[in-house]
Amino acid sequence: MATLEIIGAPQSNFVRTTRIACMEKGVPYTLTPARPHTPEVDAVHPLGKIPGMRHGEVTLCETSAICAYVDRAFDGPPLIPRDALGAARTEQWISLHNTAIDPLVVRQYLAAYFFSGLPDGAPDRAKIDAVLPKMRETFAWLNRELGTRGYLAGDSWTVADAFLLPTMHYMRLLPESGEMVKASPNVAAWFDRVAARPSAKETEPPPMPGRGG
Numbered sequence: 020m021a022t023l024e025i026i027g028a029p030q031s032n033f034v035r036t037t038r039i040a041c042m043e044k045g046v047p048y049t050l051t052p053a054r055p056h057t058p059e060v061d062a063v064h065p066l067g068k069i070p071g072m073r074h075g076e077v078t079l080c081e082t083s084a085i086c087a088y089v090d091r092a093f094d095g096p097p098l099i100p101r102d103a104l105g106a107a108r109t110e111q112w113i114s115l116h117n118t119a120i121d122p123l124v125v126r127q128y129l130a131a132y133f134f135s136g137l138p139d140g141a142p143d144r145a146k147i148d149a150v151l152p153k154m155r156e157t158f159a160w161l162n163r164e165l166g167t168r169g170y171l172a173g174d175s176w177t178v179a180d181a182f183l184l185p186t187m188h189y190m191r192l193l194p195e196s197g198e199m200v201k202a203s204p205n206v207a208a209w210f211d212r213v214a215a216r217p218s219a220k221e222t223e224p225p226p227m228p229g230r231g232g
């Protein structure tokens with residue numbers, strides 16, 4: 020059978036999610052590093068976003084769809100629970116990550132640090148300061164949720180955890196969000212638990228420019 024290929028930059032939180040999914044499922048894969056809006060990516064994603072996936076004749080885009088395919092097309096431990104409620108809770112948390120967490124903390128906050136668009140490439144302080152109140156609220160509700168169970172969707176790991184882990188990895192490294200993680204003990208404990216898994220260790224992204232880690 021053809022080897023599964025993940026297409027995208029290893030720094031991307033969403034690319035990392037699909038790599039974690041492959042590892043947790045026990046599916047060998049190759050990573051083809053590619054930036055958004057390059058020909059390799061445009062060939063599999065109509066909006067040129069990463070990750071993309073190829074498996075023989077199959078091409079897919081969108082992280083959630085790729086993870087669902089990996090889960091259903093191969094033998095191995097389920098990434099999404101097979102019972103109705105467990106599957107729905109997993110989907111619920113993927114959706115919360117993709118619609119409420121990632122757009123705020125990655126697309127706005129992290130982007131204001133590294134892709135500010137300012138002429139000198141410096142962080143956009145005004146944009147960073149503007150998102151901090153909403154981020155504090157987000158960490159507060161996430162911390163409350165994670166105080167009731169060990170993992171996002173219940174008492175065991177699901178692929179929903181593979182969505183939040185790469186995002187939270189970056190949050191630990193930036194100053195204000197790093198403080199928010201430290202002030203959110205349930206989030207911090209969840210992070211340590213999930214980051215200790217081989218799937219997380221083996222997919223750690225390259226260090227951020229000028230920030231180590």
Ligand SMILES: N[C@@H](CCC(=O)N[C@@H](CS)C(=O)NCC(=O)O)C(=O)O
Pocket residue numbers: 031032033034055067068069070080081082083117
């Ligand atoms: N909805 C997409 C989002 C993927 C995404 O936003 N990827 C980022 C990199 S982490 C990207 O390609 N950004 C380029 C762009 O939005 O033009 C998914 O779930 O896979």
